[in-house]
Amino acid sequence: MIYHLNLIMQTTCIAKIGIIGAGPSGIFLSLLIAGAPFEIHLFEQNGKIGEKLKLTGGGRMNITNKVFSVDEFSSENQNLLKKIFKSPWIQNREQIFEELGFKYFWEKNRAILESENAKEEVEKLKRKLEKQQNFSLHVNSRIVSAKQENGNYKLEIQSSDGAKEDFFDIVVIASGGMFQIGMNTSKNTVYKLATDLGHTVTNTNPSLSSLSIKNNPFANFAGISLHGTLTDLANKISITDDILFTHNGISGPATLDFSGIRVSNQTQICFISKISEEKFIKDFQQLRTGSHGLQKLLHNFIPKRLVEWHIKQISTNPEIKIADINKEKFKILIKNLFHYQFETIKETRYECAWTTRGGIPLNEINSATFESKISPNLYFAGEILDVNGLCGGYNISFAAISAKIISEALKKRWLNAKITA
Numbered sequence: 001m002i003y004h005l006n007l008i009m010q011t012t013c014i015a016k017i018g019i020i021g022a023g024p025s026g027i028f029l030s031l032l033i034a035g036a037p038f039e040i041h042l043f044e045q046n047g048k049i050g051e052k053l054k055l056t057g058g059g060r061m062n063i064t065n066k067v068f069s070v071d072e073f074s075s076e077n078q079n080l081l082k083k084i085f086k087s088p089w090i091q092n093r094e095q096i097f098e099e100l101g102f103k104y105f106w107e108k109n110r111a112i113l114e115s116e117n118a119k120e121e122v123e124k125l126k127r128k129l130e131k132q133q134n135f136s137l138h139v140n141s142r143i144v145s146a147k148q149e150n151g152n153y154k155l156e157i158q159s160s161d162g163a164k165e166d167f168f169d170i171v172v173i174a175s176g177g178m179f180q181i182g183m184n185t186s187k188n189t190v191y192k193l194a195t196d197l198g199h200t201v202t203n204t205n206p207s208l209s210s211l212s213i214k215n216n217p218f219a220n221f222a223g224i225s226l227h228g229t230l231t232d233l234a235n236k237i238s239i240t241d242d243i244l245f246t247h248n249g250i251s252g253p254a255t256l257d258f259s260g261i262r263v264s265n266q267t268q269i270c271f272i273s274k275i276s277e278e279k280f281i282k283d284f285q286q287l288r289t290g291s292h293g294l295q296k297l298l299h300n301f302i303p304k305r306l307v308e309w310h311i312k313q314i315s316t317n318p319e320i321k322i323a324d325i326n327k328e329k330f331k332i333l334i335k336n337l338f339h340y341q342f343e344t345i346k347e348t349r350y351e352c353a354w355t356t357r358g359g360i361p362l363n364e365i366n367s368a369t370f371e372s373k374i375s376p377n378l379y380f381a382g383e384i385l386d387v388n389g390l391c392g393g394y395n396i397s398f399a400a401i402s403a404k405i406i407s408e409a410l411k412k413r414w415l416n417a418k419i420t421a
């Protein structure tokens, strides 16, 4: 079904572009090439655009982050990712969001929508698309196959009006990762269009998921959150941020990021992030004289119910005084506060994960243009690629950066076409 048809050609179009997927990468790309003489067709299998985008940041959309380097991303080919990070659009990403009309404020390092309303923002983007010339949005239109034929791309489109085929000079696959709202996905279906056109796919895994804890000792603390550190005991990589306790285990920003980098089930939590272990021990020893209570000291760092849990591990007396804590109990207290170990199990269902780790390998695209090295005039944008960011605005940023890089490459072609004409 063609939802909006604005094919009022103001200028002669030099190429017909099919963009597959109206998530942030497809939407942003369509907007960033507005004004260039392309006939743009944006295809979305759902009835509405940006369904996943509406859920981001708990409905407030984290769009980018002040801390932004290759270290916050993972890929099977970290060297090629480093090459992509040389693009000026990595540093100038805020300029892309400004061009797209986003207004935001900073909450610590994260840029959050000024309206704090992701749904409303998607509606705004849709209204912008509707005003665009030479543009048509096809919702309820799933691309089921892609073939190269006589130098063009033939896309097979399944829509509410039935099945049809159409030809395009340029195709951009912006169809996201394994979790697609309203769809039961398999690796074969999600990456089919790319593999139809000769591409391969790396291993894929659900990333940014909650973790369950085996024999969860914190089950009664569901809903409590604290700023702490999670460490993987195998690779020793740590993430410090907010940890939310859930009935089954842990969630929240630190956990989501941690789930993307952990390599084993052996996890350590440090409950105190405000001060170092050494400083805590020093302060504790100074309070040994007098009648200072442990409860009061711990309250400075962790929520009340967790304080009770820590005290319970060493004493039956909730009012225990620091002076009454012997060497052995002190050792247990420090171990629990700074090095508590447990076994975590990651949700393995893609629908429980915010992103997919893996995708189209970076050695199959040109890192300066995101054009396929296998099939000319084919491009990839966003999460379909083997680039996975941490939680906190990295993945939407990558969608925007990849869209911008492709838009610049396409506009350059247009300029070249003008010069040769």
Ligand SMILES: Cc1cc2nc3c(=O)[nH]c(=O)nc-3n(C[C@H](O)[C@H](O)[C@H](O)COP(=O)(O)OP(=O)(O)OC[C@H]3O[C@@H](n4cnc5c(N)ncnc54)[C@H](O)[C@@H]3O)c2cc1C
Residues within 6 Å of the ligand: 020, 021, 022, 023, 024, 025, 026, 043, 044, 045, 046, 049, 050, 051, 052, 053, 055, 056, 057, 058, 061, 062, 063, 141, 142, 143, 144, 174, 175, 176, 177, 179, 180, 181, 353, 354, 355, 381, 382, 383, 384, 392, 393, 394, 395, 396, 397, 399
């Ligand atoms: C709950 C949740 C919260 C998140 N919060 C944040 C956040 O705050 N900040 C952040 O940076 N990231 C966040 N993310 C991750 C971010 O949403 C994704 O990384 C991002 O949406 C990827 O954009 P994309 O356009 O590449 O893919 P998608 O958003 O997945 O869009 C792809 C689109 O393509 C369509 N499609 C797929 N196949 C076809 C086909 N064959 N034909 C037609 N259409 C097709 C899909 O229906 C979909 O609409 C969050 C994710 C989730 C699930």
